[in-house]
Amino acid sequence: MPRDQAEHLYMEASRLAFADRNAYLADPEFIDAPSAGLLSKDYAARRRELINPKQATMQVPAGDPYPFQNDMSVPLRPNASKLLAEGLHTTHLTVSDKDGNIVSYTFTIESWGGSGMVVPGYGFILNNEMTDFDFSGPAPNVPEAGKRPRSSMSPTIVFKNGKPAFSIGSPGGGTIITTVLQTIVNYVDFGMPMDQAIDAPRISERNGMVTDVEPGFAGSAQARALEKYGQRWSDKPEEIGAANALVFNPDGTVTAVSEIRRHGIGSALVQQKGH
Template identity: 75%
Template sequence: MTRSATALTCTLTLSIILNAPLALAKTPVATGSGGAVATISEKASQSALAILNKGGNAIDAAVAAAATLGVTDPFSCGIGGGGFMVIYLAKDKRVITIDHRETAPASFTPAVFLEGGKEIDFEKAVASGASVGVPGTVRGWHEALERYGSMKFKQVLAPAIDVATKGFTVSDTFSHLTRENEGKFRQFGTTSALYLRDGKAVTAGTTLRNPDMAKAYREIAARGQRAFYEGPMARAIVDAVNRPPVANGAQVRAGRMTLADLANYEARIRQPVLSTYRGYELYGMPLPSSGGITVAEALNILEGYDLKSLPRANAEHLYLEASRLAFADRNAYLADPEYVDAPVSGLLSKEFAAQRRAQIDLKRASANVSAGDPYAFQDDQSIPLRPQTRPLQRESAHTTHFTVSDKEGNVVSYTFTIESWGGSGIVVPGYGFLLNNEMTDFDFSGPRPNVPEAGKRPRSSMAPTIALKDGKPAFTIGSPGGATIITTVLQTIVNYVDFGMPMDAAVNAPRLSERNGAATSVEPGFGGSAQAQALSAFGHKWEDPAEEIGAANAIVFNPDGTVTAVSEGRRHGVGSALVQKSAH
């Protein structure tokens, strides 16, 4: 089945520097010195600043913001999911990544989503225990704090515990997302009790408290990551997966997760994907996320053109075509590196990009291009696999991303998720958090690199990115949006670097997402615009219906030492950018 992007990932960008008074005016753009924060959640920004003001570093603040997002944006992210963190360590002048993507339980086989040899219905797969991967978020936070942080769970979880206990005001966006998921949530008693009132979505303006999530955070604060992966909370997770807390006679597929699956979960410290683009060094997330590699390949293709000198429509045509080619290669080759020998060095090769670039027609859009052959550009040419490109699978668009910087110059760019809006729809009884449906990020049938296997991490599109110039942080960018994450990050970089847009304009510009399909995904209102008509002349077609794409956040480190925090000006509600000391 052809699967388009339908999931969300918790994505926020948060940049913070210390020791200045806090300005609280809500705005999506703020410039100053000292701390700077840009997130989709004002309370998450405030949590991070509180930790920094107590002497914590960027890593501590990132965990504080992420934990608070798990309360205020639970349909996108939380401790029931996983993610990818990119960290710039100023003292060492190096970048590392922490992969805490969910893993498949040991019971998984490539046929887990097949019945009678046919793929099961996607939505039924989502709302089930069978879709739940072993959560990695808490283990990822533990590794970040132990290796690079300066505080413990007890300190960094305190702000989120406070928000979960006292509650927060439900926004229009929160209420809208709940309404969209009423059908899924009504299938589970624990979820209905938390987010529905008489079977209907909680209304905007309501104060929503989550004492069970506060309890979960308190246990982690007291016992560390072991509180999640062993003992009562682990048993509650396994029970919820294997015997989903269904309501109203709902029938959903059960999972087969064990306590051993949780106890054996490991995060991975991985080297980042490093590429260059017009004088910038771009550090991205490696496999099992396809984000860093796909963004880098597309930029390598585009580097052969002087985009800023071209008419805008011609340059945007090239952006769409480069993205199409990079997605063809992504779909053919990329998956968990512990299970698949992906030709990464070939895909990142400038010479391979030149070969792919030669396939672009400067005047005409292509359609469903085939994968290239990067093996000729590999250092190791012993790998025989030459898979064929496949249609883009359905991938949830619901996630959150954030970036943090501190006074020492450390930077965190972090994207984490529970996959679809509301994940599997299952709230863990007694603990108040939603479980992911990350296993539906696997291809349901093969042979393909990204088929389900025991212990395997499904391929992701998350693309938290840190850009350096002359050895110093220049900007960060990231977004939610399933496979559209890649195009949002790519397009924002092109807008900023090539078209010279200020970062807020680069973020707020209409988004076009070409993923090697028959039509390009666009946002509402784009179809009849002059921009759309100019691109239609090249043969580009637009997906219907149009939907909002992503919710990006960025930080720009200005040459004069100031910092500009940029959140969304209109998408997903308006973001909140704060600086500790405003520029005048």
């Protein structure tokens, strides 16, 4: 399949996924999301029928996963919510050790400086994650006492034949999901080396009127090819995500890959025995 067609299909699938995500997902302690229905292959096939392989769609409504929900303990049919402007000020690190333990860890205090409140005597800043709630009206992600706001964090470890192949994650608010997915598609499906998969200009389709893109993408041959499908870009390109990854090579070595979008680094630490 030509790359432009594959990326068009990726964007259309992402559009549908975000429509459902915005409509149904929130803190599972408060919301019984129809997870089984959303993950059903039959429901995925129903949603896939909406994808035109030759023409981009505009914003799409959420689907109805309830006929595919085999867990009858989910009575709620929540209203769809609008696309939220999530903060981008998050951090991701990926770590492994000589024994094969792996940590893919995304963490955040939301905005720069969080809430601006420091815990006395401990020196860490409290977050301002309330901004990730949906204040627009009846929706699963409305704020409630004790409720956690919906998150886009996607720390990922990918296995091949039962063994870790690579680990990846990114900051970036709602663009985390598309950054991680696009990097995996670049590496696995397009066969790029991991450094190229991470450095490639990014597209982030989250069921908006236009698709967010990076400055290196806008005006490129890749962009022009996708415009033939009717894809439309934001008129304010900006950096998207800041992924880093570890690749576990067949010879037992590990390759650390980061990017310069947020001054990412990769390093190795040798700890002396007994320390």
